[in-house]
Amino acid sequence: MQLKPHKTIVTFIIICTLQLAFSVVRLFNTDHQLVPAFIGFTYFLVSLVFLGLLVVMLIDLLTKARRTIQGRIINKEASIINVLRDDGKLKRFKINVPEVLEALRVDHRVEIVSTNLANFPSRITVIE
Numbered sequence: 001m002q003l004k005p006h007k008t009i010v011t012f013i014i015i016c017t018l019q020l021a022f023s024v025v026r027l028f029n030t031d032h033q034l035v036p037a038f039i040g041f042t043y044f045l046v047s048l049v050f051l052g053l054l055v056v057m058l059i060d061l062l063t064k065a066r067r068t069i070q071g072r073i074i075n076k077e078a079s080i081i082n083v084l085r086d087d088g089k090l091k092r093f094k095i096n097v098p099e100v101l102e103a104l105r106v107d108h109r110v111e112i113v114s115t116n117l118a119n120f121p122s123r124i125t126v127i128e
Contacts, residue, residue, distance in 0.1 A: 003097050005115055005122040009061045012118075016054040023047040056117045065116035070127070073108050076101075083110065093121050100124060 027043040069091060075082040079101060083091045093112060095101045104110070109128040114121045 003095065003100060003121050003123060005120040006061065008096070008120055009057050009115070009118065013054060013057045013061065016050045016057060020047055020050040020054060023050060060115040060118045060120070063116065066113045066122065067116055067119070069112045069114065071110065071112075073104060073106055073110060076104060076106055083112065095121065095124075 023043055023046045027040060027047060030040060030043070069083065069085055071083040071085040071091070073081050074084045074090075079095055081093050081095060081101075081104060083093060085091055093114075095104070104124070104126070108126050111125045111127055112121050113123040113125075
């Protein structure tokens with residue numbers, strides 16, 4: 001069952017690009033004589049954070065590297081499923097596709113393929 005992660009990643013890329021552009025414009029258009037130096041430094045840090053997020057999202061979009069997790073669904077609330085992995089750790093996933101969410105049941109054994117860096121689920125396969 002495909003979860004269409006490209007739509008989510010492209011949305012985040014657009015948001016990061018806009019926020020990065022606003023931060024850079026604000027950094028260069030601020031009158032540095034009237035504004036304290038820490039505010040300019042804060043704009044610089046915000047720009048770096050959004051640049052980093054933009055790079056991570058672009059790498060996830062352009063590469064085909066994926067993570068595979070196998071486990072059992074132990075809880076399902078609204079659009080969030082909790083999966084108990086085979087190594088005993090609990091992992092939460094948000095599922096945005098209603099058709100896929102309806103097909104999943106508690107105690108199903110699943111294999112979840114997610115993007116490598118941002119960890120967005122891209123495919124869920126019911127094993128049992």
